[in-house]
Structures are given as structure tokens and as C-alpha cells.
Amino acid sequence: MMELEGKKVLTIIEDDFEDSELIYPHYRMQEAGADALIAGPVADKVYTGKNGVPVKSDAAFHEVEIKEFDAILVPGGWAPDKLRRYDAVLEMVKFMMNEQRVVGQICHAGWVLVSADVLNERTVTSTPGIKHDMINAGATWVDEPVTTDGNLISSRRPPDLPAYGRALVEAIR
Amino acid sequence: MMELEGKKVLTIIEDDFEDSELIYPHYRMQEAGADALIAGPVADKVYTGKNGVPVKSDAAFHEVEIKEFDAILVPGGWAPDKLRRYDAVLEMVKFMMNEQRVVGQICHAGWVLVSADVLNERTVTSTPGIKHDMINAGATWVDEPVTTDGNLISSRRPPDLPAYGRALVEAIR
Amino acid sequence: MMELEGKKVLTIIEDDFEDSELIYPHYRMQEAGADALIAGPVADKVYTGKNGVPVKSDAAFHEVEIKEFDAILVPGGWAPDKLRRYDAVLEMVKFMMNEQRVVGQICHAGWVLVSADVLNERTVTSTPGIKHDMINAGATWVDEPVTTDGNLISSRRPPDLPAYGRALVEAIR
Amino acid sequence: MMELEGKKVLTIIEDDFEDSELIYPHYRMQEAGADALIAGPVADKVYTGKNGVPVKSDAAFHEVEIKEFDAILVPGGWAPDKLRRYDAVLEMVKFMMNEQRVVGQICHAGWVLVSADVLNERTVTSTPGIKHDMINAGATWVDEPVTTDGNLISSRRPPDLPAYGRALVEAIR
């Protein structure tokens, strides 16, 4: 049996996501056997990454039954600046944090967690660019390829994707 | 005599600045008679706005004698995510804030002030997207076209540029 | 009271306008208190500048009551090559010239005035590229940042925008 | 023997040429046996068409011995707005017109002939956009796919290229 068989993982999307930070974890979850879904503001719409990769959403935020998911993944790039403005996104992230289910974030994804107000007294990493925003939100910031603080998995940037993928599989199974 | 004759104004630049948020205030300062300079990581280099407008830097950050300036302007777009990572930028902003000289910021520019740690107990506006980052940095956030809190002038987005220009001229003269 | 309060200013738009030559004067009019409107071939449509800046039209040419306006502004770039082909544009420009109301033109905008046949015995400047077209249309051509010949204000290129803005405010008020 | 064997034809180039208006006549001259050369401001430099086609120059304007050529071809697009600013270009066009050698122009190419001041009392066609510039330069303007007035061959736009090619071969041989 595959490591994540029977698990459901949600990736959230908006335009200008960092291409590989969305693609790699999403396919990796599928490779491990998970049922992986992509949700955006609108269903069945093609969103375009910061570098130009097109990715279609499977569902709209409001259609997602977040209770059914074992993990939520937030990509980096400029998408988090957009994602943090949706109440539906903030509520899904809060729910997953409250329920201690896996929340994965990489690069600039931390902005979404700042707006969801779930970083107080948590240990995280991120692109150094948003370090102060995360510290101001109550987090302890470390400079590591990947950091696991209970259900919260965070990573810095594309070259850390192998470590991030490993940590996600480990945390979700 | 023109309103800002004898005044010196510095605009800081990096790639992906919001085009009109850099262009409008910069030319407006010149129209009012100020000596307006653009400084970036490298001198005499063309930086490209988020929409594609090319703008050349006059000087490098390290060449700027910040003491000689009456105001510093920070554009929005994705440039602030880059600008906040330069110590030279943070020191210039801190100096201007400490000296109570005019600091102008618009849209996402607030990230630079967050990293310079100068927003505690100040009143500001910005794109709603970074509202939480500014509040977490100690600021009171208001949703207005332009807000003047002593030497600190802030604005929200391109359609607010007329109000922002007026407030800048008023504050600097 | 602001300098241009109660004044109405029309900017005309088509794709490939020189981005800053449209943005700066338009916002500048608003800063001075004018009611500034943008009209294009179609209303509420986003036109894209030569460098990529998107600007939405407020009205269609045929909806404009030109009699109500105190000034008309023509941007540069490649838009004038398109604008000069609309009878509605040529008629608005002729009306404003006949009525001695302010007509502002910058860079390649002069092509529109050539086609409106209103440059005979007028003094103008422009990008040097279209100098011969303006002279052949009967104008005296000068190489200056901004030239004011009665109601006709002309300018050369983006770095002249501060002088152009000043001359426009002066002429319209 | 091919129709244009022994003939030399010069095409002049700058960025933003209308792609097919440069490519088609240039290759057509070669197909007919002519020795066809492309000259730009700089030799061996790739210039990019308005739509994106890259074309490399064979020689710089100042290296061209215009006396050796039987014809000169000016492409359309925005390149003519640039080409008309080079004295070397204007002199080559004047020389060819004075010598009654073939001059081919299409679409916006007429601007170059306006600046070379060679259109007085000549019959031409062009894109309707620059019709007034050509009439003001002394020309009689007709709306036809191709017009041959002695050594001067003019055409309107890409769909007229077949007629233009035929007229050029006819005139040069």
C-alpha cells in the first residue's frame, strides 16, 4: 500500500504562484497515493504561475468540504498576497491549525498564515523576505530548508522542495 | 518660486515596482521644483515595472548621502519585497523617520517600513493585502486614500495617486 | 480651493499609448481638482500601453459631450496612429481648437492634430521623429520641453512631463 | 536566367518592422535572383519585428555603397518612425529617388520618404493612417493595393504583398 493512500490533500491556488512550489508538492502527494485536489477562487479555471506554468483548479474555495481533508498546502510566489484576502482561505487554514491537521507552507506562503492569525508561538521558516512579518505575528523564525513544528511544516524556497516533500509525506501519513 | 524649490527627494527602486506608483510621485516632485533622484541597488541600471515600464536609476543605494534629502518615497508593487532585504534601504528609512523628515509609502511599500521597524504607534494606510503585517508591526491601520501622520504619508493604490501627490507636496514644502 | 476645481478634462485613449504620457497628465489633472475623464473607441474597456500598463476607458468617443470640456489631452506612443483614424476624435480636436479651449499633446500625439488639420501657423514641439509631419502641416516646430501657443500646449517626451504638467495646469485654470 | 540576376537590392531595418512586410519582399528579391542585402544602424545585429520575428542585419548604414544598388526597400510597422531619424537613411533614399532607381515602400514606410522630402508631386499609396502626412508632403494619395509612379512603388498593407512583390520584380528587372 502506498504511504498516503486514503489521505486527502488540498492545495490552494491563485495567479502568480511560484510554479515549482505548487507543482512539486501537488504531484508528490499523488505519487504517495493521496487524493490531491486544487482549489481556487473559481473552479475549472486555469491559473498562471509567476514564470508562466498554467494549472487548472479542480474546485472553488466555497465548494471545498475542508473537514474531509488531512492536509492543506499553500504555495509561494505572489499568490499568497492574493490568497490572504479570501475569508474562505483564512477559515480553512484556521480550521486545519485548530484541528492539528497538516498545514504546509513554503516561501511567501507564510503571509496567508499571518492573516489567518495562527502563527503565535509557532516555529517556522520562510523566504527571508517575510521573516519580519512572521516574527511580528508571534512566530519564532529559523533559517532551515524545512521546519516541522507539530502539524505545521514550513520551507524556504524551490531548492528546498526535496526536503519539503519528504517532511510532508512523513507528517501526513 | 515653485513649491518644492531647493528640496531634495529620493525615490528607491527595484524590479517589479508598480509602474504608476513610482512614475507619478517622481515626476510630481520635479514639477513642484524639487531635485528628484532615483536610487537602486546599482546605478544607471534600467529597472522594469510590474507592468513593463523601464526606469533608470540615477545612483546606487550606497552612494546616496541620505542626510541631504528632505523626503524618501517608496513605491508599491513587488519591489518592496526586494527593497526590504537591503540594509542600506532600511537604514535610510530609519534615518528619515528618526529625523522626522517626510517618508512616503504607497500600496505594498509598507513592507519596507515593517522591516525597518518604524511603524510602532503610527497611523497608516496601504493595500488591504498587507494590513495585518502593518498592524502586527504596531501600526494603527485606516482605509483612506491618503493618511498623514506627522512626517509619514501613506496611500493605498494607483487611483489614490492624485491625493497622494497633493499630500506629499503639502508635507515636503 | 484647488486650482482646477470645476474644470473638466478629457484624455483620449487607444492601445499602445506611451504609458507615462497618459498616466501622468491624467492623474495630475485630478490632483489639481479637475474632473478628468478617459474616452476610447469603446467604454469601460481596458487599453494597454506600449510598455504594458492597463488603463480603462470611462466612456466611448460617441458618448462624449465635448462642449462640456475645458481641455482635451492626447497621449503619445503608437496610440496617435490609431486615434487619428476616428472621425469622432478629429471632430473633438477641431472643436476644441476652434473654441480656443486647451489642447494638450505630447510626443507622437501631433499626428492627431495633423489629421484634424489644425496646426497651420501654430508653434509646436514634439518628438523629433514627427517634426517633418508637423512642419508639412503648416506648423513652426521648436525643440523645447514644453511650448505654449495660446490654447495649444505641446511637449516632447516623458522626461518633459513635469514641465508639461505645470503648463497644463497654468493653461486650464 | 532569373529575372533579377545581376541586380542588387537593399532593405533597411530597425526594430518593430512589420514582420511580413520585410520578410516577403526580401526573400522575393532573392527568389528572382537578386543579390539582396539588409542594412541597419549596426551590422550583424538581430532586429525584432513588431510581432516578434528576428532578422539579422548584414551591414551598417554607413558601410553601404548605395551607388551599387538597383533598388531600396523600406518596410512598414513602427520601424519607419526610427529609420526616418538617420541622416544616412535619408541620403540613401534621396540618392535613389534622384537617380530614378527603384524605391519600394509599404504601409508606414512613407514616413521615411516624407523626411527625405522626395514625395512632392508623386503619386503614392500607404496605410490610410499616414495619408495626411503624405499629402502634406506634396503627394497625391490613392487607395490601391500597389501604385507604380515611375521608379516609386508603394503598397498599403500585408495582404497587398503579392501585388507589391509582382510590381517590384517588374520595376527592378
Add this chain to the structure above:
Amino acid sequence: MMELEGKKVLTIIEDDFEDSELIYPHYRMQEAGADALIAGPVADKVYTGKNGVPVKSDAAFHEVEIKEFDAILVPGGWAPDKLRRYDAVLEMVKFMMNEQRVVGQICHAGWVLVSADVLNERTVTSTPGIKHDMINAGATWVDEPVTTDGNLISSRRPPDLPAYGRALVEAIR
């Protein structure tokens, strides 16, 4: 009378065609007097070349009465990778080859003939990149600007277009 008067020539199109390899032969056929039509998957749709040139289709594949045509032309670029997947395209190419009517192919166009299975014991040229695909399909491959093997005319790349145009006119008339 023009060389190809009364002849009908079909060019097939898909996105990412090599711009000049489609434009030149198509206009050349018209210059020689042929009735030249462009067919794509959909009628009256703008397809965009690899470099960016837009070309509109006149008809859809399924609307073409291939029996009425004297020649079919296949452009290069990445379009052949798409064109070879349409049964309607393969059938048109087979019909023309069986009927010994002219088939023109340039650069990567050979992939379409490979999939139509019509290259056995034929002599062809192409971009060297697909040389092995053509040899494996049964062809003898030569490295020449243009090769004429009965009704089958093939060419290598854009600089060979003059030779290709000449060979096509010769073969079709």
C-alpha cells in the same frame, strides 16, 4: 497570364507555425496568380506563429474539398507536431500524394508526412533535427536547400525560402 492562374493551393495551419515558412509560400502562390487558401482546425480563427505573427484561417479542415486543390503546403515550426494528430490532415496529404499532386513541406513539416505514411522510397530534405524520423519512415534524406522528387517538394529552413518558392511555382504550374 500569370504562372499559376487557375491553380488552387492549400496551406494548413496550427499554432506555433514557423512564421516566415507559412507567410512566404502563401503570399508567393498568390503573387503567381493562384487561389491560395489557409485551413486550420477551426475556420476564421487567428493562429499565432512561433515568433508571434498572427494569421487567420479561411476554412476548417473538414470544410476543404481537397479534390479541388492542385497543391498542399505544410509549414514548419512546432505546428507539424499538432497537425500530424488530425486524421483530416493525414487524409488530405495521402490524397495529394496518391494523386501525384504537389505537396510542399519545409523544416519540421516532414513529421506530418511521416504520420501520413507517404515517405517510403521518396527523397526528401528537412531540418536536420528530424532526419532520423524521415529515414525511419522509409525516405532517402539529402541535405540540400530544396529537393524535388516528382510531386514532392521539400526544403530545410527559412533562408532556403527563395529556392523553395521557385521550386513550388515550377512544380505547380
Add this chain to the structure above:
Amino acid sequence: MMELEGKKVLTIIEDDFEDSELIYPHYRMQEAGADALIAGPVADKVYTGKNGVPVKSDAAFHEVEIKEFDAILVPGGWAPDKLRRYDAVLEMVKFMMNEQRVVGQICHAGWVLVSADVLNERTVTSTPGIKHDMINAGATWVDEPVTTDGNLISSRRPPDLPAYGRALVEAIR
């Protein structure tokens, strides 16, 4: 111990690779513990994917000691059309096939194996677009997400990446 610890995997690169088909397998190999290297025509050069993702090469083809590698991966997109023209690439692929070491190919990557002449009597899958090229090269073609024929692993397109990643890890360990 990780599954691929001690293994060395080479990915070959050229411009216009299918972005996710290069990124996913490369990072996946690293996640499993392999030492993964990217080689292109030139070392330390940024190559750009078909959609725009930039990836830097670690080494040049001629610097690679292919004997040291346990697997070679060929991405899809238009890169294979370029990669198949390098003798160094064809020799590396032949060596790996002769030594029965793992060769991974996806989408259009098969063209490289066609030119290396290593598909005779092998079973493969690929994008349907190049099916005939592979069959003509002697292969049996199947339409499956991933096909493993001894040391040769092939896959069809991006949505098959999870299955491809799993098959690669399985084959290399």
C-alpha cells in the same frame, strides 16, 4: 536510509523543456536521496522552459563522466528536438542503454532515443504526437501512464508524473 542514497542521476537540459517534466523528476530524485545533476550544452547557464521556468545547468555535456551515473532522465517539451542533435547526448543515451542502466523519458523525449537508435524491439509510451516516430524506430508503442521495459521507463505527459516518479524510484533503487 533513503531509497536512492548513493545513486547518481543525470537530467539533460536544453531550452523549451516542458517545465514540470524536468522539475518534478529532478527534485524527486533528490528527495529519495540521489545525487542529481543537470547537464546542458553549457555549464552554469540558465535554460528556460516552454512555459518560462528558468533552470540552471550544473555541468556541460562534455564534462559528464557518464560511467558514474545510475540513471539518465530526458525531459519533454521542445527540448528533445534540440537535444537529439548533440553527439554527446546520443552517446550518453546509448551507453546507458547498452549498460542496462535506467533511462527515463517522458512526452516528446522519445525523439532523443530515436536518434540514439536504441528503441528497436523495446516497448514504450510517449505523447501520441510522436507515436509514429517511435514505431518507425522499431518500438512497440503502448498508451499507458508509465511503461517499464527493463531499464527503460517511459511516460506520456505531465499528469502522469506521479506514476513516472514512482516507477523511476522503483527502477533506480
